[in-house]
Amino acid sequence: MKPQSDLCGRSLLKTAGTLMTVFGALGVVLYLLALAGIAALRAATGGVFSASDDVIGMSLLFAGAVAELIAGILSLRAAKTPARAGKALSVLGGLTLLLALAGMGHIALRTGATPWWESALGLLLCVVVPCADLYAVYKLKADRRAV
Secondary structure, eight states, X not given: OOOHHXXXXXXXXXXXXXXXXXXXXXXXXXXXXHHHHHHHHHHHTTTOOOOHHHHHHHHHHHHHHHHHHHHHHHHXXXXXSGGGOOHHHHHHHHHHHHHHHHHHHHHXXXXXXXXXXXXXXXXXXXXXXXXXXXXXXXXXXXXXXXX
């Protein structure tokens, strides 16, 4: 029988991996649509509409969504076999967190104040879920070392 902490770490990793995979895929699609919308606005206004700073922030968020999608898939694989919960998954989870915070920070600084619900949702999706994933990876590593 598996130790209780190992089961808790695996279930947390599976839950966080599922959420990261779903939100990462959704983020990739939405950011591609947003970038296409910015390009369409620019073309429709004859180049008058300039959103270069917004594109920088959105590109950071897009890179974060791609990293989140990859980290989510790797987390789901690591939940099945805890030996796969290695350094690469930790680094990718940290990169996801940094890219998401950089993108959110850039857009918040550029656009000024954002609605509270947008900031709260962004923090939940971009910060809390990757932190839960990193915690689960850490817990699985600690459990492996203890055995």
